[in-house]
Amino acid sequence: MSLGAARVQYLMDDVIVYLRKLSMDMEDLVSLALGDPDFSTPLHIRDAAKKAVDEGFTHYTHSAGLPELREAISEKLSRENGIEASPDEIIVTAGGEEAMHVTVQALIDIKDEVLIPDPCYHFDKIVRLAGGSPVSVPLKEENKFEINPEDIESRITPRTKMLVLISPNNPTGSMISKNTLDEIGKIVKKHDLLMISDECYEKIVFDGRKHYSIGSLPNMKEQVITINSFSKTYAMTGWRIGYLAADKSIANVIQKAHYYSLICVNAMAQKAALAALTGPQNPVKSMVEEYSRRRNLMINGLNSIGGIKCIKTAGSFWAFPNVKAFGMSSLNFSKYLLTNAKVAVFPGSAFGMAGEGYLRFSFSYPQETIKEALGRIRDALEKLPLKT
Ligand SMILES: Cc1ncc(COP(=O)(O)O)c(C=O)c1O
Known part of the structure; x- marks a missing residue:
């Protein structure tokens, strides 16, 4: 056996x-x-966690995350990403990783197909754990590993439920331009797909490039789940904290999977994340x-x-x-x-x-x-x- x-x-x-x-x-x-x-991790972030421990901030929090942290995330998404998500459309998760898992667990059924850039960080395994079928969309070196919208559309079948985008991408270091995101947005609309946009490396960009969030495109809100993390931006990998933002109808469903996976994220890490977002960015x-x-x-x-x-x-x-x-x-x-x-x-x-x-x-x-x-x-x- x-x-x-x-x-x-x-x-x-x-x-x-x-x-x-x-x-x-x-x-x-x-x-x-x-x-x-x-x-x-920058000192002011560590200090915020120490203070939380010293003050006995050691209990469960609201399952979706501290209201003040979700408020700060909501403001950040509006200011920096052009995404309008109210605090009740945000779930604080144990890193981007938990956000990926609970999103897929909550939205993907057995046999649903999920389009995934290839190569990419292990979304294929997450989809399989949920019983879904990953379908690879190859990234090509001649396109600087940027995903090609035609390669996405040609792989859509009646079973396709979701598309995953990762920009900047692990492992290729490629980014998706605004024009390409616009094209992809049209495809996602036309075929009525859900989309995960993993933006965990949004701040680590070079040569004056700008990161764009597909969730900011008009009318995309009902379809896009934006995933982000404190791990890479603030050197906070061990704290295990990230978040997702989605339309309330989607967030409510994902929240069920989150509650029954974790109840809530570590309370001190949430205080640290709040300091990360509201403190100095230098x-x-x-x-x-x-x-x-x-x-x-x-x-x-x-x-x-x-x-x-x-x-x-x-x-x-x-x-x-x-x-x-x-x-x-x-x-x-x-x-x-x-x-x-x-x-x-x-x-x-x-x-x-x-x-x-x-x-x-x-x-x-x-x-x-x-x-x-x-x-x-x-x-x-x-x-x-x-x-x-
Ligand atoms: C593209 C991408 N998404 C998500 C994650 C998960 O990171 P974390 O759970 O620490 O936020 C990683 C980790 O390397 C990653 O590369």
């Missing part, structure tokens, strides 16, 4: 878990694998400036290694180099780097079939770590012949 329920079987041989195991006891390992910023600016320096270091470094081609990250802290010239699967290539360079990165194929031939590198690590990893990779690849 196999122990795991059928719905978790396909998670058992997950590449990410496998590579983690492989690298666990390795000494002198340099990791560029994870998306956990090395920065500490720490975010400094972190993004440093990400920009790291991005240049990493992209230039990767492109200076024979056989590797890497387009410039538009947003997020991910680089997604093409390593097809070495003629290896991206899983074998990442294993080669792990064994021969003691550098841990994930294969692009861990994020979908269209990620085959690529690797995912994180620059949420200090410059010294990035330099060390690049030096090791250069040395290890000198011994490896190019196939093309």
